[in-house]
Amino acid sequence: MSMPLPSTPRELRELIAKGEWTTPTSGVLDDYQQANLAVVPRAHAYDFLLFCTRNPKSCPVIAVTEPGSPFIEGKEGQIDLRTMLPRYRVWAHGALVDEPTDLTRHWRDDAVGFLLGCSHTFDAPLRRAGIPVSGAAPAVYRTSRRCRDAAGLSGPLVVSMRPVPTDKVALAVEVTSRYPTGHGAPVHIGDPAKLGITDLSKPDFGVVPPMDEDSVPVFWACGVTPQLVLPELGAPYVFSHYPGHMLVLDQRVDEMATALS
Amino acid sequence: MSMPLPSTPRELRELIAKGEWTTPTSGVLDDYQQANLAVVPRAHAYDFLLFCTRNPKSCPVIAVTEPGSPFIEGKEGQIDLRTMLPRYRVWAHGALVDEPTDLTRHWRDDAVGFLLGCSHTFDAPLRRAGIPVSGAAPAVYRTSRRCRDAAGLSGPLVVSMRPVPTDKVALAVEVTSRYPTGHGAPVHIGDPAKLGITDLSKPDFGVVPPMDEDSVPVFWACGVTPQLVLPELGAPYVFSHYPGHMLVLDQRVDEMATALS
Numbered sequence: 001m002s003m004p005l006p007s008t009p010r011e012l013r014e015l016i017a018k019g020e021w022t023t024p025t026s027g028v029l030d031d032y033q034q035a036n037l038a039v040v041p042r043a044h045a046y047d048f049l050l051f052c053t054r055n056p057k058s059c060p061v062i063a064v065t066e067p068g069s070p071f072i073e074g075k076e077g078q079i080d081l082r083t084m085l086p087r088y089r090v091w092a093h094g095a096l097v098d099e100p101t102d103l104t105r106h107w108r109d110d111a112v113g114f115l116l117g118c119s120h121t122f123d124a125p126l127r128r129a130g131i132p133v134s135g136a137a138p139a140v141y142r143t144s145r146r147c148r149d150a151a152g153l154s155g156p157l158v159v160s161m162r163p164v165p166t167d168k169v170a171l172a173v174e175v176t177s178r179y180p181t182g183h184g185a186p187v188h189i190g191d192p193a194k195l196g197i198t199d200l201s202k203p204d205f206g207v208v209p210p211m212d213e214d215s216v217p218v219f220w221a222c223g224v225t226p227q228l229v230l231p232e233l234g235a236p237y238v239f240s241h242y243p244g245h246m247l248v249l250d251q252r253v254d255e256m257a258t259a260l261s
Numbered sequence: 262m263s264m265p266l267p268s269t270p271r272e273l274r275e276l277i278a279k280g281e282w283t284t285p286t287s288g289v290l291d292d293y294q295q296a297n298l299a300v301v302p303r304a305h306a307y308d309f310l311l312f313c314t315r316n317p318k319s320c321p322v323i324a325v326t327e328p329g330s331p332f333i334e335g336k337e338g339q340i341d342l343r344t345m346l347p348r349y350r351v352w353a354h355g356a357l358v359d360e361p362t363d364l365t366r367h368w369r370d371d372a373v374g375f376l377l378g379c380s381h382t383f384d385a386p387l388r389r390a391g392i393p394v395s396g397a398a399p400a401v402y403r404t405s406r407r408c409r410d411a412a413g414l415s416g417p418l419v420v421s422m423r424p425v426p427t428d429k430v431a432l433a434v435e436v437t438s439r440y441p442t443g444h445g446a447p448v449h450i451g452d453p454a455k456l457g458i459t460d461l462s463k464p465d466f467g468v469v470p471p472m473d474e475d476s477v478p479v480f481w482a483c484g485v486t487p488q489l490v491l492p493e494l495g496a497p498y499v500f501s502h503y504p505g506h507m508l509v510l511d512q513r514v515d516e517m518a519t520a521l522s
Contacts, residue, residue: 049314053314
């Protein structure tokens with residue numbers, strides 16, 4: 001069965017809530033801001049927010065819900081974080097226990113939802129600038145760089161890599177630095193060894209796009225970074241989006257250019 | 262008695278800690294990042310951090326201390342938040358009770374210090390770009406715009422105003438948008454009435470610089486914004502810097518250009 005093709009984020013969210021859209025959101029409605037989700041108990045919310053504050057390139061905070069409320073106000077109607085992402089992950093005391101398509105029965109009275117920026121945000125601006133970007137999930141690597149610790153939370157900086165033609169590297173920096181909600185400017189350009197990456201062909205997640213001799217590997221902070229520290233919170237429960245299955249917001253990517261600054 | 266003139270932020274902080282520098286920091290060591298201070302009990306830290314997160318232009322967070330610790334690591338040695346600002350304000354249950362030059366006897370075991378960006382940060386880059394900026398405290402106004410609420414904290418957006426020659430307004434936007442730790446790009450350009458400011462000659466704080474007919478009033482989010490909400494925290498104590506008496510950090514302003522993105 002082929003799924004209906006939504007023309008707006010609201011339409012897509014409604015399809016998802018009805019169970020009529022179950023596939024990834026990456027590559028869909030390219031011009032709109034997508035967000036990663038992390039839900040933690042109120043008692044752990046300060047620790048997680050502080051970690052995000054200290055690591056803004058990896059964890060750009062777009063929105064935080066009131067404790068217990070699964071709702072945020074979209075520009076086009078209320079957004080229910082329990083049902084409007086296609087798939088979730090549920091952890092109990094640090095162990096993955098479920099990957100449901102609906103969070104309703106898991107939701108708690110003290111749950112605080114964090115929407116975090118996603119590098120999907122600058123794929124469309126990169127393409128518009130003439131920089132080829134694969135539609136597939138980017139290659140993602142753990143690095144030897146550490147995040148700044150917060151309240152005992154620590155972890156490696158995780159990066160996504162896109163090959164950029166040598167003559168367009170500066171342009172790629174300029175374009176992505178305009179999107180703090182898409183992780184902003186690169187954290188590293190060139191030699192993977194400087195990040196402790198020994199073999200570019202073996203990413204920890206995702207797919208390595210074809211690289212030719214005229215391309216340079218360019219590395220951006222990645223939304224997987226906060227996901228690796230979530231189990232360290234020591235929280236009784238944590239929810240997140242399932243990889244590739246994000247929340248699509250009503251804001252166009254270009255409206256978000258200065259959202260965090 | 263004339264005070265010795267420090268040549269680095271570290272020297273200035275040491276003079277301040279010894280009680281040998283008691284005057285404002287505004288206008289001093291222009292090329293270095295200065296920070297506003299807000300100290301709140303750990304029990305109120307999440308509410309305040311969330312308010313800052315939701316209002317990043319008014320409240321750009323540069324650093325947050327560990328609960329109880331008055332120290333942050335500067336690039337040039339440890340910084341003691343209790344002694345290295347020239348003057349402080351102390352509130353008890355929302356009432357101003359002291360304006361000491363040293364916070365040591367007020368400090369608490371559960372105190373969390375927030376360093377917030379300061380518009381002083383972009384005065385030097387504006388001057389280097391040929392845009393005249395007064396050395397005096399800028400004119401500051403409460404506006405009719407509301408901040409985004411967080412955990413019951415709410416207040417008006419407070420702005421600082423600088424007159425900019427008409428042919429340099431776009432340049433002023435470009436220059437300041439590079440400094441998120443200096444409140445970033447303007448929040449408004451032109452007609453003060455759009456912000457609910459009825460008389461530009463009567464600021465709520467500071468001094469109105471001379472304005473000629475070829476200048477346009479340009480408004481930036483201002484660090485007074487968080488100070489107005491601090492009493493609303495309902496906290497038993499709150500400490501802040503005394504206006505104009507900030508912490509001078511070791512980072513040059515231009516190092517901070519992308520610090521928050």
